[in-house]
Amino acid sequence: MDSLSHLVRMLSPSGRVDLHCHLAGTWAADQPAAPPGHVPYHVILGGRMRVRIGRRVEEFEAGDVLIFPQGSHHVLESVDLPADAAPPDGGGERHFNGVVTEIRSEGEGVLLDMLCGVFVMRETGSSLLRSLPEVIHIRSGERAALRALIGMMRSESVEPKPGGSAVIDELSTALFTLLLRHLISTGQLSGNVLALLADARMSRVVEAVLAQPAQSWTVGSLAAHAHVSRATFARRFTELGGMPPLEWVTTVRMELAARLLLREGLSANQVAERCGYASEAAFGRVFKKHYRSGPGAYRRKLQHAQEPSAPA
Structure with missing residues (x-):
């Protein structure tokens, strides 16, 4: 067994997709700090959005995958939300389609299509990720395997089929391993x-x-x-x-x-x-x-x- 496979076994990850968001108009979504061992992630399938992490504000677009190894508090918002505006009330209409909860909001401007989920390290493993950065940004378009897996996740969440919940959770867990492989191959991290x-x-x-x-x-x-x-x-x-x-x-x-x-x-x-x-x-x-x-x-x-x- 190779070292990455050993490491994933030590981390014991269990991935899941909670939300499929279709958001237009002006919107904002507060993401509270996650419990220990929980690593939230967002996969942007289409459109653009801004993310606030403390005082940092960055814009991301289709193909971007964001991972929060420390489960840090962050805010997602539409790109046309004025910087000094109060976040709008409500998060759109919610509907469970049999696999994931869909959130839809109507309005003018850029439509955001996004999957939101979490990797859970179970009882053990979180300490091995403790030294990772607060947020990790990966461009899925640069990796064919990662792009294909995300495409399968989107297909399973949009068109529910028998066994869809089990399939999409397994795909999410596989996503975790592919993301680690990408981080290792690019050599962009240090201190872990x-x-x-x-x-x-x-x-x-x-x-x-x-x-x-x-x-x-x-x-x-x-x-x-x-x-x-x-x-x-x-x-x-x-x-x-x-x-x-x-x-x-x-x-x-x-x-x-x-x-x-x-x-x-x-x-x-x-x-x-x-x-x-x-x-x-x-x-x-x-x-x-x-x-x-x-x-x-x-x-x-x-x-x-x-x-x-x-x-x-």
């Missing part, structure tokens, strides 16, 4: 694991650790995989990855530990062994430092959060 995957020597190290996280890794053994000296390796890894190599190894182990506790129901002792710790006590100390609670308390908390609410 994606930048490591874009470097030929460092990607071998990432792949080795993801394949065998329980191994007794040292800076020397990691440097050997990269075929460079220890000093060169440590400097280059930290420069690209945004953290020292052994700190990153611990992060990978803790992401794996959380998944083993929650999804496979292993005991703390079993998880400690699978993650490369000599004793349950040593594992527990590292786990508590990383998640701010012990393995047992962490599992109970997450299981309780996932329980369905009692009917009113």
